Amino acid sequence: MAATSSRPFEYLEGLPGTVFYKLYQQPSTALAIFRRMLPDLAKCFVMALLYLKDPLPAADLEIWVKPESKKERDNALSILGRLHILSNTTMADNVRAYMVTNPFASSLRQALTGAGETQSFGEISQADEDRPVSVAALDEYARRQWESVLGYMVGTSGLGEQQNPVNLSKGVKQLLQAGHLVEIRDRRVEITQDGFAFVLQDVNRQVWHIVILYVESAEAIGMDSVEVLSFLFLLSSLELGQSYEKRNLTSNQLRTLTDLADFGIVYQESPDATRFYPTRLATTLTSDSSALNNPISGAIAGPPGTGAGKEGSGFIIIETNYRLYAYTSSPLQISLIALFTTLKYRFPNLITGKITRQSVRRAIEMGITADQIISYLSNHAHPQMRKHNILRSTSNKAGMPPTILPPTVVDQIRLWQLERDRVKATPGFLFKDFVSLAEYEAPCRYAEEIGVLVWKSDRKRMFFVTRHEQVAAFLRSRANRPMQ
Amino acid sequence: MNAVDATEHYEARADDPSPSLLTIILDTNPHAWATLEDSLPLATAVANLLVFIDAHLACNYANEVAVVASHTHKAAWLYPSHEQQQQQEQQQQQPHQNAPKHIRTDGDGDVAMKGETQGKAQPVNKYRPFRLVEEQVTRNLRHLLESTDLADVKASSSTMMAGALTLALSHINRRGIAWADAHGGDLDTAQEGASSTRLKDSATSTSTSSTGEGLQSRILVLSVSSSTDSAHQYIPIMNAIFACQRLHIPIDICKLRGDAVFLQQAADATRGIYMALAHPSGLLQYLLMAFLPDQRSRRHLVLPTRVDVDFRAACFCHRRVVDIGFVCSICLSIFCEPPENGDCLTCGTRLDLADYGTKPAVLARKKKKKKLRPNGAAAADTPTPVGTPGP
Numbered sequence: 001m002a003a004t005s006s007r008p009f010e011y012l013e014g015l016p017g018t019v020f021y022k023l024y025q026q027p028s029t030a031l032a033i034f035r036r037m038l039p040d041l042a043k044c045f046v047m048a049l050l051y052l053k054d055p056l057p058a059a060d061l062e063i064w065v066k067p068e069s070k071k072e073r074d075n076a077l078s079i080l081g082r083l084h085i086l087s088n089t090t091m092a093d094n095v096r097a098y099m100v101t102n103p104f105a106s107s108l109r110q111a112l113t114g115a116g117e118t119q120s121f122g123e124i125s126q127a128d129e130d131r132p133v134s135v136a137a138l139d140e141y142a143r144r145q146w147e148s149v150l151g152y153m154v155g156t157s158g159l160g161e162q163q164n165p166v167n168l169s170k171g172v173k174q175l176l177q178a179g180h181l182v183e184i185r186d187r188r189v190e191i192t193q194d195g196f197a198f199v200l201q202d203v204n205r206q207v208w209h210i211v212i213l214y215v216e217s218a219e220a221i222g223m224d225s226v227e228v229l230s231f232l233f234l235l236s237s238l239e240l241g242q243s244y245e246k247r248n249l250t251s252n253q254l255r256t257l258t259d260l261a262d263f264g265i266v267y268q269e270s271p272d273a274t275r276f277y278p279t280r281l282a283t284t285l286t287s288d289s290s291a292l293n294n295p296i297s298g299a300i301a302g303p304p305g306t307g308a309g310k311e312g313s314g315f316i317i318i319e320t321n322y323r324l325y326a327y328t329s330s331p332l333q334i335s336l337i338a339l340f341t342t343l344k345y346r347f348p349n350l351i352t353g354k355i356t357r358q359s360v361r362r363a364i365e366m367g368i369t370a371d372q373i374i375s376y377l378s379n380h381a382h383p384q385m386r387k388h389n390i391l392r393s394t395s396n397k398a399g400m401p402p403t404i405l406p407p408t409v410v411d412q413i414r415l416w417q418l419e420r421d422r423v424k425a426t427p428g429f430l431f432k433d434f435v436s437l438a439e440y441e442a443p444c445r446y447a448e449e450i451g452v453l454v455w456k457s458d459r460k461r462m463f464f465v466t467r468h469e470q471v472a473a474f475l476r477s478r479a480n481r482p483m484q
Numbered sequence: 485m486n487a488v489d490a491t492e493h494y495e496a497r498a499d500d501p502s503p504s505l506l507t508i509i510l511d512t513n514p515h516a517w518a519t520l521e522d523s524l525p526l527a528t529a530v531a532n533l534l535v536f537i538d539a540h541l542a543c544n545y546a547n548e549v550a551v552v553a554s555h556t557h558k559a560a561w562l563y564p565s566h567e568q569q570q571q572q573e574q575q576q577q578q579p580h581q582n583a584p585k586h587i588r589t590d591g592d593g594d595v596a597m598k599g600e601t602q603g604k605a606q607p608v609n610k611y612r613p614f615r616l617v618e619e620q621v622t623r624n625l626r627h628l629l630e631s632t633d634l635a636d637v638k639a640s641s642s643t644m645m646a647g648a649l650t651l652a653l654s655h656i657n658r659r660g661i662a663w664a665d666a667h668g669g670d671l672d673t674a675q676e677g678a679s680s681t682r683l684k685d686s687a688t689s690t691s692t693s694s695t696g697e698g699l700q701s702r703i704l705v706l707s708v709s710s711s712t713d714s715a716h717q718y719i720p721i722m723n724a725i726f727a728c729q730r731l732h733i734p735i736d737i738c739k740l741r742g743d744a745v746f747l748q749q750a751a752d753a754t755r756g757i758y759m760a761l762a763h764p765s766g767l768l769q770y771l772l773m774a775f776l777p778d779q780r781s782r783r784h785l786v787l788p789t790r791v792d793v794d795f796r797a798a799c800f801c802h803r804r805v806v807d808i809g810f811v812c813s814i815c816l817s818i819f820c821e822p823p824e825n826g827d828c829l830t831c832g833t834r835l836d837l838a839d840y841g842t843k844p845a846v847l848a849r850k851k852k853k854k855k856l857r858p859n860g861a862a863a864a865d866t867p868t869p870v871g872t873p874g875p
Binding site for chain 1: 535538539542543544545610611612613614615618768769772773776777778780781783784785786
C-alpha cells in the first residue's frame with residue numbers, strides 16, 4: 001500500500017480531472033493504473049463494480065467489509081476517488097452509491113476482454129528479423145545506459161575509468177539538471193541532496209522518478225503530457241524480447257522513444273529503425289518491486305560481464321557488529337556504499353567496511369535519510385543473508401514478517417538519524433474554531449478514518465490534516481444536512 | 485518522535501505484496517453441462533472464466549494462474565500445458581492451419597511459447613499475457629473435448645475431482661518451491677512459521693503471518709457434477725482436502741448445479757468460500773465479487789460462507805454416503821455395515837461386535853443423597869487455626 005505514497009501516485013494525483021479522462025481512454029493505461037496504483041482492497045472494489053449495471057449502494061459496500069477494517073476501506077475509497085476511478089452518485093431514492101467512472105470502466109473492460117479497435121497494447125513486429133536482439137543483450141544495453149546515468153550523477157570518473165564509457169546525450173543531462181538531481185558548478189557536475197536520495201533508491205523507483213521528470217519536462221517543450229504518459233503505460237505492458245512496430249506511433253511518441261532510448265528504457269538500433277524493443281526497465285514499470293529481483297538490478301549492481309546478476313540482485317552482507325562486505329567491483333556501487341560506510345579494504349571483487357556513527361551522520365548531513373540507507377541495504381542484500389535471516393526471524397519471532405538486515409543495525413542507523421532529526425515538518429491544513437465539541441469530533445473522526453489526520457487536540461478543538469478536500473466536503477455535506 | 489521501538493522495524497515492505505497463484509479446476513463433465521445448456525452453456529462459462537482469469541492476472545504483475553480440467557475419465561491440464569504436449573500439438577496443427585512459416589525454436593529444438601501465434605491474424609488489442617492464457621485454455625479444452633469418445637462418456641457419469649485436486653496441489657507445491665528459490669525465502673520455515681502463528685491466532689484469523697511471505701495459493705473449483713456419483717473418490721478427495729488444510733490453501737467452491745457433499749467439507753475445512761449459484765447465468769459477477777479477492781484482501785471482507793455444511797462421509801466398503809455408520813476403533817475407517825468376520829478392511833484389526841444390535845440397558849441413575857452433617861454450617865468453616873506448633 002506504500003505504492004500510494006510513491007512518486008508516480010503523487011504526480012498523478014495532482015493532475016486535473018480532464019487529464020484523467022483523456023488518460024483512461026487507453027485500455028493499457030487503465031490496466032497499468034489499476035495494477036500499480038491501487039491497494040488490494042481497492043482492486044477488489046473495482047472488479048466487483050466493473051460489470052455491475054447499476055451503481056452499488058454505499059451501504060452494501062460497507063456491509064461487505066468487516067467492521068474492523070473500516071480504516072482500510074475508507075483508505076481504498078479515498079484513493080479511488082482521488083484517481084477519479086470511483087464516483088459517488090445518488091440513486092433515485094436518495095441512496096448514496098458508488099460506480100466506476102466511465103472511461104476507466106470501459107477501458108478496463110476492454111483490456112480484460114480484448115475488445116475494441118485501438119491498438120492499445122502495441123503491435124508486434126511481424127517481419128522476420130535478420131538479427132533478433134536477445135533478452136541478454138537488451139539487459140546489457142539497459143544496464144550500461146542506466147549505470148552510465150547513475151555514474152554521471154555520482155561522478156565515478158574520479159574513482160576509476162569506466163570500462164566502456166557511454167556518451168550521455170545532452171537531453172539526459174538537461175533532464176537530470178532540470179530535476180535538481182545534479183547541479184553544474186564551475187563546469188563540474190555536483191550531485192544534490194535529491195540526487196543522493198535518488199541513487200540509493202531501487203531501480204524501479206529511479207526509473208519512475210526519471211519518467212515523471214520527463215513527462216513534466218515534456219510539457220515545457222510543447223508535447224502533450226497525456227500522450228507521453230499513456231505511451232509510457234503502453235510501454236510498460238509490452239513484452240520483453242519482442243520487437244514492436246513503430247509505424248503507428250505519432251511523431252511525439254517517436255520523439256519520446258528516442259529520448260527514452262538514451263536512458264536504456266527502450267532499445268532501437270538507430271532512430272530510423274522501423275522497430276523498437278522495450279527493455280526490462282520498461283516492462284517492469286508497472287510491476288511491483290518483488291518482480292524486480294531480476295537480472296537488471298543485479299547486473300547494475302554486480303560487475304559487468306561476470307554474470308553475477310544471474311543469481312539474484314544481492315551482493316551486500318552486513319553482520320550484527322556493523323561490518324559490511326560487498327561483493328562488487330563496480331565503481332558506481334563502491335562510491336554509493338562509501339556514502340554511508342567507512343571503507344576498510346578493497347579486493348578485486350570485494351570491499352569491506354564498517355557502518356559507524358560518524359559515517360552515517362556524514363551521510364545524513366548530505367541529505368540521505370536512514371530509511372534510504374536501510375532500503376538500499378535490504379534491496380541489495382546477499383541472497384545468503386535473505387535466507388539466513390528469514391530462517392532465524394521466523395524461529396524466534398513467529399508472526400513477524402522476516403527482516404533481512406540485522407535488527408540491531410537497522411535500529412542503530414535510525415537512532416543515529418534521530419540524534420539529528422528533532423523536528424519534523426508536515427505540510428498540511430489546520431482546522432480550528434469549532435463551535436461545539438460535537439461539531440469538532442465528527443470531522444476529526446472522519447479525517448482519522450480516511451487516514452489524513454496528523455495531529456489533534458480535543459481541548460483546543462483543533463486538528464491538522466495532510467489533505468483537506470475530503471474533510472471539507474464532509475463538512476459541507478454536514479452543513480447542508482438539516483439538523484436532526 | 486520516538487519512532488524507534490520494536491514494532492516499526494518489522495513493518496513489512498508494504499509495496500511488496502506477494503503474488504498469488506490461482507489454480508482453477510473446471511469440471512467438464514458432459515452429463516452435467518448438458519443439463520445446464522439452457523441457463524449457462526459451457527462456451528459462455530469458459531468465456532466468463534477467461535475474463536475472471538484476466539482480472540486475476542491484472543491484479544498483480546506476478547500473479548499466476550493454472551487451469552485443470554476435471555473430465556469424466558481423466559484430469560487434464562488446460563494451462564499451463566506441458567511443453568511436450570504442446571510441441572505435439574504444434575506439429576499437428578501445422579499441416580492444416582497453414583501456421584507460421586517460421587516457428588522460432590530455441591537451442592534444444594523446443595518450440596518457443598511465443599511462436600505459436602505468430603502467423604495468425606492477431607487480435608492486437610489484447611494484453612499479451614492475457615491472450616496467451618486464453619489461447620492455450622481454449623485450444624487445450626477443445627483438444628480435450630475432441631479426444632473424448634462415446635465410450636468414455638458412457639463409462640462414467642462422474643468427474644475426476646480427486647485427480648484434479650491432486651494435480652492442482654502438486655502444481656502449487658512446485659510453484660511455491662520455485663518462488664521461494666527465486667526470492668531467497670525458505671519454503672519450509674516460512675510455512676512452519678505461518679502454521680505456528682495460524683494456530684495461535686486462528687480464532688481471530690487476522691494473522692500477521694500472511695502479510696509478506698511466500699506465494700499465496702488458492703484453488704477454485706467450478707463444480708457442476710453431483711458428488712454422490714463420485715463417492716468412490718471419497719478417500720483421495722479427503723486426503724487432498726487435508727493436505728490443503730495443512731498448507732493453508734483455501735479451496736473455493738463455485739457450485740453451478742447439483743449437490744456437493746465433499747466439496748462443502750473442502751471449503752469448510754480449508755476456510756474457503758462455498759457458493760451455490762442461484763442464477764448460473766450471472767457467473768462472471770459472482771466470480772469477480774466473491775472469488776477474486778486473494779487471501780490478503782479476504783481478511784478485510786465479509787465472505788460468503790455456508791453454515792449448514794453437509795458433513796456426511798462415504799463408507800470405505802461400498803462407497804455409500806452414510807449418515808450413521810460403523811467406525812473402526814483403531815484406524816477410524818467408516819463402514820456402512822459391520823465388515824465380514826468383524827475384520828476391519830483397512831487395518832485388519834479384529835473388531836468385537838458381540839453385542840451389536842441389542843438395546844443398551846439404560847440404568848436409572850441413582851440419586852446420591854447428600855448427607856446432612858450434624859454440625860451444618862460449622863463444617864463448612866475451615867478447621868480452626870490451631871497455630872503452628874512451636875519448637
